[in-house]
Amino acid sequence: MEEIILQQAATFVTDLFENKLSPKNLYHNIAHTERVLENVTKISKHENCNAHDIFLLKLAAWFHDTGYTVVEDVGHEFKSVEIIKQFFDQISISEEDKLLVEKLILVTQSNLTPKTHLEQIMKDADCAHVASNDFFDISEQLRLELIYKKEEEILELDWFLKNKQFLEKHSFYTTYAIQKLQPQKEINEYHLNQKITKLEEKRANKSANKKTGRGVETLFRVQLKNHIELSAIADTKANILLSVNAIIISVVLSNLVPKLDNESNLFLVYPTLILLTFSVISIVLSVISTRPNISNVTVTKEMIVNNRTNILFFGNFYKMNLKDFEWGIDYLISNEDTLYNSLTKDLYYLGLVLERKYRLLRITYTVFMIGIVISAISFVVSYNFFINIF
Structure with missing residues (x-):
């Protein structure tokens, strides 16, 4: 059974x-x-x-x-x-x-x-x-x-x-x-x-x-170098805009403004104001694009161990005392994962800074170009207007 x-x-x-x-x-x-x-x-x-x-x-x-x-x-x-x-x-x-x-x-x-x-x-x-x-x-x-x-x-x-x-x-x-x-x-x-x-x-x-391969080290070296060079190029472009607009403002203030009290030069008032306004805006934007941004956070050992900061950038470690900073560097050297993580963060945040600089520079160049064009047009219109009147 x-x-x-x-x-x-x-x-x-x-x-x-x-x-x-x-x-x-x-x-x-x-x-x-x-x-x-x-x-x-x-x-x-x-x-x-x-x-x-x-x-x-x-x-x-x-x-x-x-x-x-x-x-x-x-x-x-x-x-x-x-x-x-x-x-x-x-x-x-x-x-x-x-x-x-x-x-x-x-x-x-x-x-x-x-x-x-x-x-x-x-x-x-x-x-x-x-x-x-x-x-x-x-x-x-x-x-x-x-x-x-x-x-x-x-x-x-x-x-x-x-x-x-x-x-x-x-x-x-x-x-x-x-x-x-x-x-x-x-x-x-x-x-x-x-x-x-x-x-x-x-x-x-x-x-x-x-x-630890040479290819990885070359990757970080080349990319960091490229980002730094791009940052220097951006700063140079901003300095060019600052210089050009400063010269424009100096010339306007020294040569045009004193002549505006003459009735025959009244047609220059609006073009001058427009040119000055756009030049000032261009200078402000150029300064903002090059203005450094430093973190106010105090870096701790815990943040370093947990990969929450990058002490390779001075803007992060400037509040640390020398003893903690030396400990942090020693920790990076003895822990490759954290070291490469810090390099990656450095590369990433450099990219964010570059994006901000080039975005502001693009806006600045656009403002400067529009200002020059509008100033020239306003000069022609104002001149023809006053010629017809007088």
């Missing part, structure tokens, strides 16, 4: 997985279920379980992951219990056995410790892959399953580190598993640590080559 029930369970679970299990389940599928079933059979026989206990363990093994047909991960054990209750309606089994099978399914939760002998067997059978010769292949299947479900990349090194944490926390409970499976688990753990060491060295070398 029990064999017939197990055959019915096999048919029920196989059909369920074929029709309702997501193709994303590369690990939690019928192959894993059959492995657990095989482990349950092997461990229970060596643990001298009777036929009825083996039957209950096999029944739990068939259904322990059926909850994945309903949910992707969290809480699948409880869904598995709900599914086996539907199967219980089709067979004849005692209430005591039903409760026992449900407990065997629920004990497969990662955060639960088995209390009974049968629960220990079930737990060891579900995690026996850690002592498998195919451990890394099986682990890769689980990694791909999580990648497809979460739709985010899991790097190989990060995955191996998670596996290492799992193996360090994992324990076998049955005598058979401790004697027969534990040695292979330790071998797998040894190979896992070797893989982690190689990947960490590879990542460290790659990071070092990326950060």
